[in-house]
Amino acid sequence: MKTEAFSTPQRQSVAGIALIFLTTLFKFLRSFWVLGVYLVLKTPSGPVLFYILLGLAVTAILLIIYSVLYYRNFLFHVDYKNEEFVLQKGVISTENIAISFDRIQQVYFKRSLLERIINVYSVIIDTAGSNNEEVKISAISKQDADALAAILTRVKNENIEGPLEGEEEVTADETWTYKLDVLALLKIGVSSNYARGLGLVLAFFMTLYNELNTFFKDYKEELGEYYETVPNVLDSVGIFSVLLILLLFVSIAITMLEVFIKYFGLKLTQTRDNMELEMGLKTNTKVSLQPRRVQLIEIVTNPVKKWLNLYEARIALASSENSLQKKKIKIPGLGAGEVIKVQKFLSGDLERSFMKIFRPHRIMLLRRIIIVLLPLLVSYLLFYWKEYIDFSIWLVLALGYLLLGITYQILKYRSLELEFSDEFLLKRQGVWNKREESVEIFKMQGLTVKQPVWYRKRNLVNVEFHTAGGDISFRAVKKTVTTYLNYILYKVESGNKRWM
Structure with a gap:
């Protein structure tokens, strides 16, 4: 036996x-x-x-x-x-x-x-x-x-x-395999968000600059004429520009190093029953994903990555964390074809028999523009109280701030979409980093509808969709969305599929 x-x-x-x-x-x-x-x-x-x-x-x-x-x-x-x-x-x-x-x-x-x-x-x-x-x-x-x-x-x-x-x-028998090569890792490193690396390097160089200034001041008599020369060199526009370019390259190098350590040897394999992900240089991680345990899927890209045919899939499993960003499995460097394969295997075919798209009311854009104007108003009041800068300089800075701030809010407002279909809920957003979150309707655990006092006259509501992998929220949407919310509740109650 x-x-x-x-x-x-x-x-x-x-x-x-x-x-x-x-x-x-x-x-x-x-x-x-x-x-x-x-x-x-x-x-x-x-x-x-x-x-x-x-x-x-x-x-x-x-x-x-x-x-x-x-x-x-x-x-x-x-x-x-x-x-x-x-x-x-x-x-x-x-x-x-x-x-x-x-x-x-x-x-x-x-x-x-x-x-x-x-x-x-x-x-x-x-x-x-x-x-x-x-x-x-x-x-x-x-x-x-x-x-x-x-x-x-x-x-x-x-x-x-x-x-x-x-x-x-x-x-099980292998269906298809995707491997991330060195060239793809280089592309990810170049096109990734290296602001954090730039911030770290900038902080280091600023600290070094302050220490050098303190050193030259302490030994002013011994160094003599060198004390007068070095600060002038450091303060010159040319040196500052060279340092800025150097910092940019160092930050890119740090980001690329981080990408290599985290994603080196990435291998994605689909079998009959699951999808296996293996990656990592310092710590090698191997994850096995089953479709019924996947709660949320988020696809992220930006214009540069899209041009390079690079997408990142973020997969959320059941967790007590209330955000996809806190509990996720990242699969970077996917092409458009691989993204379709991943979505089709983990959440089924995205084809739909009907589709309804909601966008937020323009009152949301108005509120965001008002928030942009508040710092400008505060700076003007401070300027009126005490002229801390030349008015022409303040005006140029204010116009530049207005142009960038309002343009960003308009683009962000236009990017927001909430889509209902017969089997899926999708949310799209993002100005530079384009994000699309999708969840199968039968995996919904609950819905929350709120209507603040200032929304009642315009018949608007805020909705929040709860899943075991995180929540999806959408603000200032027309109350007619409740028809589709009832449809979601019907699908959840009448279905018999396992969501875990």
Whole structure:
């Protein structure tokens, strides 16, 4: 009689002892790094050095004992009868965790540099309603990791009586594969938002500039004429322009480095039952996505990326987080064809029998323009109270601010769309970064309709659509939208599809 996989309690790979020891040692050293610096600077000798070495030896022995005990007490198995994953762990106090299959939202793999060296995987399990990873099983073989992930992501009502043996039974036939090459990574790095990198580099150079000024002032007498020369050079327009260009290139380089570290080796594979994503240079992550567990899909691009045929898919699973930005899986560097394949597999065909598009009322644009005018009004009142700048300069700056601010608000207003179809809800927005969020109607968990006092005369409402992966809101829309909201409620109540 064959034994079902993982039906009996088992431990991690023996290599897990080394992994636990080194991880605990790193945490220990990170906590007491100040003491280490002190000892290096003081360079103790004699009895003091002996006691320090003795203390380090005792600490290392205690860490080894802790690692062995943690390894031996870490037991996990699959309860097929109750359809649960059961984990027991702990050294001083024992913790028992039981997770039912239908609560598991995502099972994915991570591999740090150390785990890749010893050729093991970490399996991480996310559950519905959990902000953080609930369970992490370190140091197991690839075959065991694949088998465990396949079991844990099964649908609750599937027949799980048969054994799972070997790779042939845990891996479905491959349908198509997409790999992100080095050229695509370079394109992503060049076209990505590198404002954050520019800000970091700018802050560094500003700090360096202030330190140089302070240094030259402190040693003014010793440096003599050099003190008068250097600040003038630093303050010149030419040097400032060169530094600005240099900062721009450095920020792009930082962004490209970040892109390479996060997305190097990205591989997207669709099989019959799921879609597997693997990526990462420093920490390699492997995620398996099932269509019924995907709650929201967001497609992001900008004019430069669109010209380069680059799109980014952001996929949200069930989470207690209230925003797609907080809980998402990013797949960058997709072409238009790959985006269609991803959408079609994870949420079905986007073809619709009917379509209705709503746009916000122009009162929203008016309110946004008023908000743009407020800082200008404050600056004018300050100028009227005290002339802190020449009026002609203020006028030029004010006109430039008005032109940019109002143009941006008009473009943002025009980009807002809310689309209803027979099976999907879509929201589009964005001036530079174009974003399209889509959700299958049967996965809706609730609707909220609010009507502020100032909307009643114009018969407008604010609507919010709640899903397990985040909320989609739309403001200042005509009240006729309630007809389509009722349709959504009907589809949710009358349907029998599983949304998790």
